[in-house]
Amino acid sequence: MPIHEKSLIRPENLVTHDHLVIDGMDVSGHWSTFIEGRSITDYNENLQEEIAALPGGENIHRCWQCGSCTNACTVNAINPEFNPRYWIYLIRLGMEDELLRDKDIIWQCVSCNKCTYACPRDVAPEGVMKATAHWLELKGHTPKSPSTIFDEGFSAQVFQRGKIEDGLVLRNFLQDTGQPLRQPWLETMVLGLIRRFPVFYLIRLGLSTVFRPKTRGWGRARAAINEYVHEVEATNRKALGLDAKGAE
């Protein structure tokens, strides 16, 4: 749905007084219904700079609001509320409250990059969506998404040992997302493995749950990666005016 076909009246802006008398005239109930003004008076002047400071958002200032991104968008075709052009515009003008109203759908970007190819100005809207989702998370507006939780658990193991142990990745993910460890699909898979896998592999799998697999001589790589991750995290947080905090 193009912006101009969006309803301009939000339900929370409709006000009705159950009991209201004006100049002796009883206008209780729907007689007193009015719509609150839509004027914005509060702007976050730095919003564009904050998004531009995060990876992917660098080119946001090039947007001239043509709408090619929204027209090309895969998600928009399914959910008309998903409107990259609209959000880019809000960010550029600093309408933070307006942006936050859509915080629960901005992360739905599937990164198909059709907008990236459609954009005549090299804004890279897909990157802007990524940066915006990241911004929402860093500012604490949205909880971590399941995929972020998975990515963090996965990365933590790689950073630590250079390798992952599938069982641990899975267990941590289920724990961190508050899901029971006993999943029917998981049991089916494990039983299937036990039945079909050569014994040698099963022993290796079992051993690796005790002795975690590790890349030889990983220490230096680990130090370098941790340093880089800390650095990026600190830069991002500083750009958003947040306290310094180490990588998780």
Place this chain on the structure above:
Amino acid sequence: MTKPVLIIGGGPAGLSAAHALASAGRKAVLVEKEAILGGAPILSGYAKLVPSHEWAKDAIGGMVNRVVSNPSVEVKVNSTVQAFTGTPGNFVATLKDGSTVEAETAILATGFTHFDPINKPGWGFGTYPDVVTTTMVEQMISSGKGVRCPSDGRVPDRVAILLCAGSRDRQIGREWCSKICCTVSANLAMEIREMSPKTNVYIYYMDIRTFGLYEGEYYWGSQENFKVKYVKARIAEVTSNGNRLLVKGEDTLVKRPISIPFDMVVHAVGMDPNVDNMTISAVFGVDLNRWGYIGKQTTYAHLAETSRPGVFTCGAASGPETIDDSIAQGHAAAMAAMNFAGMAVRAAAE
């Protein structure tokens, strides 16, 4: 001996006509109302010109110098034409001081008058000291003092440039597009950002008409290199919330009423017909067009003809015009004047 060509107006168009005539071995008399030559770019103190980025006083000053130092051109400043009689080839102009000039033909290079935004009262000019015009910003830059709020001399945090002040506005009788204000505003926005990177510049527009080759350097360049923000909006009024200016209007892209605080609001003023055009029309016996500029007879056959044979026009006298096109038209008017004189000589010889 042939009589000179009378040129009225010493701006870019008149200077270029004078130079062209002198270069072709003809004599010209240049009559200028003000005390100095150079026209709007000099008189109004423009800063750097579009598209060359030369300072106006250098670029137009150079044109002035080569005309003043040319023995074929007689310059009369502080002077206006009071009466203009005779026939093509034998015109007589009476100047303010009573002297007369005999001329073969005349070229009206009388230019325009900046729109006075007092005629757009809702936009706050004249009411609030920090509502200024693009001309005033040009002067702030060319004077070297930098862009400051006139009320207290502070460097503004937020500047709004409102396009189409006195252009494309039927409400106040100005239907024309003044052509150059979009580009000039983008240029000023970049200069403001360059001088004071902490100042955010917003341009409120209904359409952006950085025509021709100006699109890339000015419209795109101001966004890509200077992060100037463009907002498609209709501005209803400029008021104040007591300590800052408040721009109110409708954001036409997201269909939302806006009410935005600013430290300085700049009117991108357009080009009105010269305020003296009624007098010029009466004195020279030329028709004005329906907008009040000096009317042209043809679009293609002869560029410079007015309704009176032997009287030509060029530059912004006949409608909003850029400096470079005014200069080209000055050459064209000079050519038309020489051609016209040549025809009279040939007719006499036959």
